[in-house]
Structures are given as C-alpha cells and as structure tokens.
Amino acid sequence: MKCNLVRDLLPLYIEGDCSSRTNRMVKEHLLNCSKCRELYEIMEPPIDLKFVLPQESMKDLEIRQKKLWRKYYGRLILKGSLLFIVVYSAVLSFIELIK
Numbered sequence: 001m002k003c004n005l006v007r008d009l010l011p012l013y014i015e016g017d018c019s020s021r022t023n024r025m026v027k028e029h030l031l032n033c034s035k036c037r038e039l040y041e042i043m044e045p046p047i048d049l050k051f052v053l054p055q056e057s058m059k060d061l062e063i064r065q066k067k068l069w070r071k072y073y074g075r076l077i078l079k080g081s082l083l084f085i086v087v088y089s090a091v092l093s094f095i096e097l098i099k
C-alpha cells in the first residue's frame with residue numbers, strides 16, 4: 001500500500017471506520033513505514049478541546065449556542081403559528097362561503 005493512500009486512510013483507521021481488510025493493510029504498512037507510523041502516533045491521541053480552548057471561551061461558546069437555538073426555535077414556532085393562523089382562516093372563510 002502506498003504512503004499517500006495510508007495517510008488518507010489514517011483518520012478512518014484511527015476511528016475504526018475501515019473494513020477489516022483495510023485495517024490489516026494499514027497496520028502492516030505502519031509496521032514497515034516509519035514516516036507513516038510517526039504521523040499515526042501524532043494523530044492517534046484525541047484532541048481535548050477543554051485544553052485547547054480556555055475555559056472562558058467554552059462558556060462564551062455555550063452562551064452563543066444557546067442564543068442561536070433560542071433564535072432558531074423562536075423563528076420556527078413563529079412560522080408554524082403563522083401558518084396555522086393562515087390555514088385556519090382559509091378553512092373558516094371556505095366554510096362561510098359554503099353556507
């Protein structure tokens with residue numbers, strides 16, 4: 001297996017998303033290729049975002065995410081309410097026309 005292909009497959013290999021045949025081929029390549037093995041060792045440990053982002057940034061991120069969800073669901077509820085009113089009014093008008 002070529003190094004370029006192994007480098008492309010490494011994220012999938014690390015996450016366990018490759019087939020057993022591909023896993024075996026990547027594993028064999030890593031045993032024989034020091035450059036790819038070095039890249040694998042760098043990529044293998046997961047990134048802990050708590051250490052990457054300061055605690056204050058995490059709080060800001062959570063606040064912005066909550067605001068976004070409130071805004072999104074607020075608009076969704078408003079649109080649903082308006083649609084209900086329009087359909088309800090149309091049905092009432094249609095009933096009045098039939099009488």
